[in-house]
Amino acid sequence: MEQRHIAFLGAGNMARSLIAGLRAAQFPGSLIHATDPDAQKLAQLAGEFGIQVTTDNTAAARAAQVIVLAVKPQYMAQMLEQLTAELGSLEDRLVVSIAAGIKVARLSQLLGGHRKIVRCMPNTPALIGLGMTGLYAPGEVSDSDRAFAEAMLQAVGKTVWVPSEADINAVIAASGSAPAYFFLFMQHMAEEAVRLGFSEADARLLVQQTALGAAQMVIDNPATSLVTLREQVTSKGGTTAEAVRTFEEGKLDELVSRAMQAAIVRAEEMEQLF
Numbered sequence: 682m683e684q685r686h687i688a689f690l691g692a693g694n695m696a697r698s699l700i701a702g703l704r705a706a707q708f709p710g711s712l713i714h715a716t717d718p719d720a721q722k723l724a725q726l727a728g729e730f731g732i733q734v735t736t737d738n739t740a741a742a743r744a745a746q747v748i749v750l751a752v753k754p755q756y757m758a759q760m761l762e763q764l765t766a767e768l769g770s771l772e773d774r775l776v777v778s779i780a781a782g783i784k785v786a787r788l789s790q791l792l793g794g795h796r797k798i799v800r801c802m803p804n805t806p807a808l809i810g811l812g813m814t815g816l817y818a819p820g821e822v823s824d825s826d827r828a829f830a831e832a833m834l835q836a837v838g839k840t841v842w843v844p845s846e847a848d849i850n851a852v853i854a855a856s857g858s859a860p861a862y863f864f865l866f867m868q869h870m871a872e873e874a875v876r877l878g879f880s881e882a883d884a885r886l887l888v889q890q891t892a893l894g895a896a897q898m899v900i901d902n903p904a905t906s907l908v909t910l911r912e913q914v915t916s917k918g919g920t921t922a923e924a925v926r927t928f929e930e931g932k933l934d935e936l937v938s939r940a941m942q943a944a945i946v947r948a949e950e951m952e953q954l955f
């Protein structure tokens with residue numbers, strides 16, 4: 682991977698996962714800067730990953746060629762207004778935003794008209810190197826900047842480029858927020874398993890190993906449709922058929938669709954708020 686100075690503004694969960702991935706990919710700690718108001722969090726990151734840390738966003742951004750915006754959306758405007766006031770022009774620095782619900786046009790406005798901006802939407806499995814990230818860049822971002830952003834996110838999992846910025850909200854619905862959907866489903870399964878008499882530990886084991894096995898079967902059989910994989914479990918007149926029929930009667934398909942649409946609607950609302 683090309684070596685550029687990277688500054689992470691905001692050193693929370695997502696920044697930590699990206700930093701961990703970069704270090705695991707042998708990216709030098711001396712080229713990684715992270716900022717946060719929480720000095721204790723910074724000290725821990727510095728100790729664990731051998732990176733540079735500071736509470737001063739402007740100092741970190743000044744030293745960097747790539748600035749990763751990794752604060753919660755509601756803190757973005759205030760942070761960037763201060764950064765722009767102190768730093769002035771970002772010159773040819775690449776800005777990579779992982780924030781949901783803040784469009785390139787808004788980021789550009791907050792950054793004094795800067796246009797070298799890539800938007801990324803990762804997810805929390807990035808923490809264990811199994812992330813899924815969607816990326817979008819406007820036409821004026823160079824191929825080398827696109828390649829750098831992609832390589833950075835590929836250090837923590839898989840990536841896909843989307844052709845239009847609106848698609849980033851679809852990525853939020855399909856993968857950014859989606860680990861929570863699977864956790865929720867597993868939670869309800871584990872709770873029912875406990876009601877069926879299993880210990881909490883055994884209930885969790887039954888569910889987690891099944892989720893892992895099912896996901897691995899999907900990965901290992903790319904030519905087999907999800908419908909076929911399901912049908913292979915579903916014996917005619919058997920138990921699975923009854924469980925699946927119950928899901929279908931409960932209109933699981935519509936519920937999933939409504940949940941994903943709700944995530945998109947919220948992302949669009951955030952675009953107006955922040």
Ligand SMILES: NC(=O)C1=CN([C@@H]2O[C@H](COP(=O)(O)OP(=O)(O)OC[C@H]3O[C@@H](n4cnc5c(N)ncnc54)[C@H](O)[C@@H]3O)[C@@H](O)[C@H]2O)C=CC1
Binds near residue numbers: 718
């Ligand atoms: N958590 C998730 O599943 C995903 C989150 N995102 C996006 O990633 C961004 C960060 O999310 P998380 O890491 O989950 O949040 P987080 O709350 O764990 O981390 C944000 C960090 O920013 C720090 N911070 C606040 N104000 C700051 C400032 N002015 N300057 C520097 N640092 C400041 C906070 O102290 C905190 O450590 C959000 O914009 C979110 O939309 C994107 C994809 C997935």
Ligand SMILES: O=C(O)[C@@H]1CCC=N1
Binds near residue numbers: 853857858
């Ligand atoms: O819930 C959120 O807003 C963020 C974006 C995707 C996952 N977490």
